[in-house]
Amino acid sequence: MDKPPVPVTARCPVRTALELLGGKWKLLILYQLEQSPARLSALKARIPDISEKMLIQELKVMVDSGLVHRKNFGEVPPRVEYRLTEKGRLAMPVIAACRAFGQAYVRGLRE
Amino acid sequence: MDKPPVPVTARCPVRTALELLGGKWKLLILYQLEQSPARLSALKARIPDISEKMLIQELKVMVDSGLVHRKNFGEVPPRVEYRLTEKGRLAMPVIAACRAFGQAYVRGLRE
């Protein structure tokens, strides 16, 4: 019900990123949407251990921040598709960097 | 009571990164350590809104995961210096990507 006055403007850009992408699921959801647009049920299947509540909640947050677009087909039964926006694509390098880090870190454990 | 069998090995690398770098403070601390090694008090000064508890706690976690090195000079009064390890440097691209994302996102808001 409350709108934070100035959530993400004019500050340390790393903090901006943390606010927009932080949390347990946002990057993983964006990671899936990177491959292709998807419906809620498809996302749920691709991220098996996320609860439906968190999935919807995080999608809504990212729709509000402009990272994800929500397209309601207005059909019956309901059909809704989620896909990345242009802003959402800006997050792809972050995901790529995380992937690279994760791989390099694990590789380092085996040397 | 339960230990996850395989915490960070052999899994989605993005999740590995999230586990090691996730949370509100780790990236910000690493970001400061990127510039130069620093003592606890210096870090606290550079990250004004972190509590001492969280700073020490997160540093300890990252020492345990091998991202940060802790050097105790064994002097009186105490003197401890924190700096990045080689593994810690692997996270720098993630921070750079977050910076770039934050800047690009904010820039997008003004167009």
Add this chain to the structure above:
DNA sequence: CTGCATCCGTTATGATACTG
């Protein structure tokens, strides 16, 4: 199918005072 609301336990985070 998609989405929302509610209850509830766990975790994360913080303020403060204290120790060596």
Add this chain to the structure above:
DNA sequence: CAGTATCATAACGGATGCAG
């Protein structure tokens, strides 16, 4: 200065039932 202990609160996350 570096670190610990305690206590409180806020945020997170999950299960379930309900609605359009």
